[in-house]
Amino acid sequence: MSTYKKLLEFARDQLKESGISDADIDAWLLLEHTFGISRAWYYLHSDDEVSEADALRLLKLVKKRAMRIPLQHITGIQEFAGLEFEVNGDVLIPRQETELLVEEVLGVCDGKDVLDMCCGSGCIIISIARLGRPGRTVAADISEKALALAKKNAAKHQVNVEFVQSDLFAAIDGSFDIIVSNPPYIPSSEIESLMPEVRDHEPRLALDGTKDGLEYYRRIAAASGQHLKKGGRIYLEIGYNQAEAVTKLLSGAGFCDLNVKKDLSGHDRIVSARWL
Numbered sequence: 001m002s003t004y005k006k007l008l009e010f011a012r013d014q015l016k017e018s019g020i021s022d023a024d025i026d027a028w029l030l031l032e033h034t035f036g037i038s039r040a041w042y043y044l045h046s047d048d049e050v051s052e053a054d055a056l057r058l059l060k061l062v063k064k065r066a067m068r069i070p071l072q073h074i075t076g077i078q079e080f081a082g083l084e085f086e087v088n089g090d091v092l093i094p095r096q097e098t099e100l101l102v103e104e105v106l107g108v109c110d111g112k113d114v115l116d117m118c119c120g121s122g123c124i125i126i127s128i129a130r131l132g133r134p135g136r137t138v139a140a141d142i143s144e145k146a147l148a149l150a151k152k153n154a155a156k157h158q159v160n161v162e163f164v165q166s167d168l169f170a171a172i173d174g175s176f177d178i179i180v181s182n183p184p185y186i187p188s189s190e191i192e193s194l195m196p197e198v199r200d201h202e203p204r205l206a207l208d209g210t211k212d213g214l215e216y217y218r219r220i221a222a223a224s225g226q227h228l229k230k231g232g233r234i235y236l237e238i239g240y241n242q243a244e245a246v247t248k249l250l251s252g253a254g255f256c257d258l259n260v261k262k263d264l265s266g267h268d269r270i271v272s273a274r275w276l
Helices: 004-015 022-035 039-045 053-066 071-075 095-105 121-130 145-154 189-195 215-227 245-252
Strands: 077-080 083-084 115-116 138-139 162-165 176-181 228-237 254-263 269-276
Touching: 004 022, 004 039, 004 053, 004 077, 022 053, 022 071, 053 071, 071 077, 077 095, 077 121, 083 121, 083 145, 095 162, 095 176, 095 228, 115 121, 121 138, 121 145, 121 176, 121 269, 138 145, 145 162, 176 215, 215 228, 215 245, 245 254, 245 269
Parallel strands: 115 138, 115 176, 138 162, 176 228
Antiparallel strands: 077 083, 228 269, 254 269
16 A cells, blocks of 8 residues: 555655656645645644555546646646636647636626637636626637537536537628637647647647738738727737737728737737727
8 A cells, every 4th residue: 555645755756756746736636636635634644655546546537647748638627716626638728818808808798799700619708707797799600519518518607608609700690899819829830849749639720820820820810800889899819919910900901999908927928909
């Protein structure tokens, strides 16, 4: 038999050997997930013995993480905007940077109709619906599997969101006060250089922004005006070096009052604009 402390140390060492930079954090999260324990409980019981069967349950998960399978795909959850979302290989894992997009919309969404384009797990629109007071909330994605998971997350958080399977605006009816989107924006040539967790396990459909990473912004900029009310606003997450290109696309499509917001790392992250 082994103890919780020895298992945690073994897990950490295995993950470090596999080149995982957050080995300490991931080892703890796998221990916590496997046994359903808190840190306070662990400190009181770290020398308690663990049965061989229970130890094997943890070691199987450590092996998966050592193979660079994302931690969130192993645990099946990711926290976002203070809420817990189910995730799997059919959707992009919600990132902390995207919380800034939600924060921007929450400040202006009271009573407003909101459309989330390329919704994935639903983390953006569900967070807006749960934490804000919007009017109608609609979310669209081309992936049927992504929408199925987003619906589960909406039910989990008890919010009323309409989900539409659509290639961008193709199946969208009506107009909105706000359009929000975190579309695929990584240039195709850069996909292979991404971390294995992203490159090999997250859906390419949610990552690949085609040759220059800007194709979805072109399409969204060109079509958004047809689905925005007068004075409506658009909020887009962007790559760190895409602010100039995206603002030009929006300006050329008839948007004004363009604004770029930086994330906590100092990188350009959100572009917003108003429809004339």
